[in-house]
Amino acid sequence: MDLRIFTEPQQGATYDDLLAVARAAEDLGFDGFFRSDHYLHMGGDGGAGPTDAWTTLAGLxxxxxxxxxxxxxxxxxxxxxxxxxxxxAGVDQMSGGRVELGLGAGWFEAEHTAYGIPFPPLGERFDRLEEQLAVITGLWETKPGETFSHNGAHYPVVDSPALAKPVQEGGVPIIIGGGGKRRTPALAVRYAAEFNAAFASAADSGRLFERVREVAGDAGRDPASLTLSAAQVVCLGNDDATLARRAAAIGREVDELRANGLAGSADEVVDRIGAFTEVGAQRLYLQVLDLSDLDHLADIADGVLRQLS
Structure with missing residues (x-):
């Protein structure tokens, strides 16, 4: 099971906060550092304000x-x-080929109105997502010296030189996730290297995984070629006082976190992760919400990462 750290910087983290967490995650042996792409906080006052996802990833x-x-x-x-x-592609070059692109239709209307971004109806957002995937992958897959065109309703492209190119052969891996039963798995099977079930129970994640595998088989794609992943909030404390303190720091109750995430001692968290492994998850994104608590990352690495590796 790959373990990746997942952050929500729109809640007020600065670039320096993200850098500290990313470096700690790297030093401790986690597989990845990922961040959300949002421009508006969800609860609280937003602290220092949002940071742009791809600007910060370029720095990292x-x-x-x-x-x-x-x-x-x-x-x-x-x-x-x-x-x-x-x-x-530029950030991939800057990283030496370590970048992945999670792409979704968008859902948080308030951040669109807060920053003047159009927010079309759901059906159109999915149409635009599908067309974006076609354009992005088409540009990356175009051979050097050739051009790329796309006759699309929303994003027509004519004779693009299809530059710049990612470092990774075949382009940057794409992650698609969600609970949709028809369009989401179809898009994942067609374009993605990974399908993600975010903040669903192990049982519900298993049903989503099974649906994606079924769609892959029907489309003639080897289901094993698609990495299956989940995302869950994590709150680890090897004693009651530490667990309660960390839950309070993110505005949550311990019992609620145990019911809806990965909370408890290291052994308890490992047991909960085991339920996701049983339904087919190969990778887990651990949502860490208190970015000032680097000791939390160390405890997760010492008590959970070591057991799973």
Whole structure:
């Protein structure tokens, strides 16, 4: 089971906060450091305000050396696909080929209105997501010296030189996730290297995984070629006082976290992770919400990462 650290910087983290967490995660042996792509806080006052996902990842690409970096997930409503393909390819170059792109349709209407970003109806957002995936992958897959065109309703592209190119052969791995039963698994099977079930129970994650595997088989894709992952909030404390303190720091109750995430002692967290392993999860994103508590990362690495590795 790969373990990755997942952060929510829109709650008020600065770039320096993210750098400290990314470096700690790398030093402790976690597989990846990922961040959300949001422009508005969800509860609280937003602290120092949001940081742009790909701007910060570009900085982290130069200030880390081994850890995987990416978004979970970038909203397709925020950026045009051509410039996004250039941007992500550039960060991949800066990192030496360590970047992954989580891409979704977008859902948080308030952040769109707060920053003047159009927020079309759900059906159109999915149409735009599908077209963005076609453009981004098409640009990356175009051979050097050739051009790429796309006759799309939302993002027509004509004779693009399809530059810049990612370092990773075949392009940056794409992550698609969600609970949709039809379009989401179809898009994952067609475009993604990884399907993510975010904040669902192990049983519900298993059902989502089974649906994706079924769609892959029907489409003629080897289901084993698609990495299956989950995301869960984590709150570890090897004694009651530490656990209560860490839960309070993120505005949550211990019992609620135990019911809806990975909370408790290291052994308890490992047991909960085992339920996700049993339903097919190969990778887990641990949502860490208190970015000032680097000892939390160390405790997770010492008590959980070591057991799973």
């Amino acid at each position: 690409a130069r200030e880390t050396s081994t850890i995987r970096l990416g978004t979970l997930v970038t909203s397709a409503t925020f950026r045009y696909p051509g410039p996004l393909a250039v941007q992500v």
